Amino acid sequence: MRTLLATALVLLGTSLSAYTTGNAKAACDVKGAKLEEAIAGKSELRESANKQAVRDLRTLRDAAIILETYKYEPECDRLVAIIKTLAANPEKAIEQSGDTDEEKAEDMMEARQPKAPAAEAPATKPK
Numbered sequence: 001m002r003t004l005l006a007t008a009l010v011l012l013g014t015s016l017s018a019y020t021t022g023n024a025k026a027a028c029d030v031k032g033a034k035l036e037e038a039i040a041g042k043s044e045l046r047e048s049a050n051k052q053a054v055r056d057l058r059t060l061r062d063a064a065i066i067l068e069t070y071k072y073e074p075e076c077d078r079l080v081a082i083i084k085t086l087a088a089n090p091e092k093a094i095e096q097s098g099d100t101d102e103e104k105a106e107d108m109m110e111a112r113q114p115k116a117p118a119a120e121a122p123a124t125k126p127k
Helices: 002-023 035-040 048-069 073-088 090-096 102-112
Strands: none
Touching: 035 048, 035 073, 048 073, 048 090, 073 090
16 A cells, blocks of 8 residues: 555656656746847947947847746747847848837837826815
8 A cells, every 4th residue: 555655656746747847938048048249249230320229139138138037938038039130130120220200219219208107186175
């Protein structure tokens, strides 16, 4: 009886271990992806005319770090793949970031500014 119980427990432990290790998804590894090195290593991106493309890539990198922190691994992995693709092909990144619409740029800058919650109107006293 003890042998049967011990064998059942060992089999249960082994199957649970195999199940959890087989199904465990590796966390998104932004640091291991060496995104900053990929961005900084491209001479095209070091040109002053391409500062916005570099800022955009670094903003995406920061977003991937946030996704990683909040355990959104699939989204983080996807964003890391996008950053790698854009950093590997700087001409495409520069071409895609070439929107010069000033109103759109102003709207984006305004959207980036934190907004304070609307102040509540003071309650009026009934007369």
